[in-house]
Amino acid sequence: MKKLFTNLTFWVLTAITLGVLLGHYYPSVALQPILEKPIKFNLWISEFEIKTTFSEFLSSLFISIVKLFINPIIFVTITLGIISMGDLKKVGKVGAKALLYFEVVTTIALIVGVLVANIIRPGDGVMTEAIQGGDISKYTKSAVAFSWWKFFWDNVTLQVLVVAIVSGIVISGRSIRHKVVEFLTPVSKTIFWGLHKVMLLAPIGAFGGMAFTISKYGIKTLLPLAKLMLTVYVTMALFVFVVLYFVLRYYQVSIFKFLRYIRxxxxxxxxTSSSEAGLPSLMEKLERMGCSKSVVGLVVPAGYSFNLDGTTIYLSMAVIFLAQVFNVHLDLGQILTIIGILMITSKGAAGVTGSGFIVLASTLSAIKVIPVEGLALLLGVDRFMSEARAITNFIGNGVATIWIANNEKEFNRHKMGYAFGHVERFEDIKTDNLD
Incomplete structure (x- = not known):
């Protein structure tokens, strides 16, 4: 029993349960304003937005604190990784291989989403009267043409990734490389030590996020679009336990043991409905299970921008769903066009505020056969589906890192065996140093 109470997973699960109960039975408490207006400010290493209601305040505060660690960890990890790797050709090879992997897997995700949506047809029978209830103007106004420059400019993580790569390349060829390693190594350990302390607040963030979702939208909002939600969740599960299962099986890694390891x-x-909340901890755990620091540092940050498997599936299914709602018949050419457009626009989903709807609005505007106003149908249930998107994105980036580390022979299977066999040790909230 004592071991249970020192297990962070237990407290996060308890917090989620309490959040659901508070949101359902006492929604006024969860939505009680505690700030007059949201607190927003930007640092280059992070962007803060603390929300006003009680539940959102807890969730957004936790996520903002975690985001403080993401870019410093990325910078230190990549810089150290490139310097220690030494071979710059290998750095370029790993980066190119990662981008190719991302494109192949996200294209498979797109095709899976389109196929399942056409087989189950969740949009049949949905009443379009519900469209009158949503305001989509802020999304349609932002639905501008995709721009790689805007994508880069809005994505601080990608900027840090580029700066870290350039820094690592420049330093690796200089005589000061050993001094830089001596300086950055303790810095890295200090950052991760701080992260361990912050993760103790995870139950508070999870409680606030779940309480807000349930209190604002309510269980009843799920019923009219329950078929769409079920279809999305089933598709995400199929992608994880079929596609990603075989991706890992290629190198004899169990998807089930990996999921248990990162539970x-x-x-x-x-x-929290945010993959950012677990990103720094994922990077650390991937290293501890045998992936080299350099591969983790390159693949995870790049994957956060380019390997959004869950978001890709959702976008493809949402387009097909709205076509079914409005009885718009899409021929094979139009479906292939949608897949082609989403292959580009979905890559910008991590770099734009309100990304899901903006990218979706951009796609609908581009194909010009499905009314953009249909987005209002999705407003009520989008928050409930964001959990599935975030979790699938999160798992997908972990799987990509493991696959590429194995492919590059930068993977230690002895470490993997130890990590998978001692999951509880990595979850003990009293453990500060596992090295």
Whole structure:
């Protein structure tokens, strides 16, 4: 029993349960304003937005604190990784291989989403009268043409990734490389030590995120679009347990053991609906299970921008769903066009505020056969589906890192065996140093 109470997974799961109960039975408490207006400010290493209501305040505060660690960890990890790797050709090879992997897997995700949506047809029978209830103007106004420059400019993580790569390349060829390693190594350990302390607040963030979702939208909002939600969740599960299963099986890695290993992070992502909340911890756990620091540092940050498997599936299914709602018949050419457009626009989903709807609005505007106003149908249930998107994105980036580390022979299977066999040790909230 004592071991249970020192397990962070137990507390996160308890917090999620309490959040659901508070949101359902006492929604006025969860939505009680505690600030007059949201607090917003930007640092280059992070962007803060603290929300006003009680439940959102807790969730957004936790996510903002975690985001403080993401870019410093990315910078230190990548810089150290490139310097220690030494071979710059290998750095370019890993980066190119990662981008190719991302494109192949996200294209498979797109095709899976389109196929399942056409087989189950969740949009048949949905009443379009519900469209009158949503305001989509802020999304349609932002639905501008995709721009790689805007994508880069809005994505601080990608900027840090580029700066870190350039820094690593420049330093690796200089005589000061050993001094830089001596300086950055303790810095890295200090950052991760701080992260361990912050993760103790994860139950509070998960409680707030779940309480807000249930209190604002309510269980009843799920019923009219329950078929769409069920279809999305089933598709995400198929993608994880079929596509990603075989991706890992290629190198004899068990998807089930990996999910058990990162279960704590999955619960945090579930509670907060944000893959950012678990990103730094995922990077650390991937290193501890045998992936080299350099591969983790390159693949995870790049995947956060380019390997959004869950978001890709959702976008493809949402387009097909709205076509079915409005009885718009899409021929094979139009479906292939949608897949082609989403292959580009979905890559910008991590770099734009309100990304899901903006990218979706951009896609609908581009194909010009499905009314953009249909987005209002999705407003009520989008928050409930964001958990599935975030979790699938999160798992997909972990799988990509493991696959590429194995492919590059930068993977230690002895470490993997130890990590998978001692999951509880990595979840003990009293453990500060596992090295």
């Amino acid at each position: 704590e992070e999955l619960l945090i992502v579930l509670g």
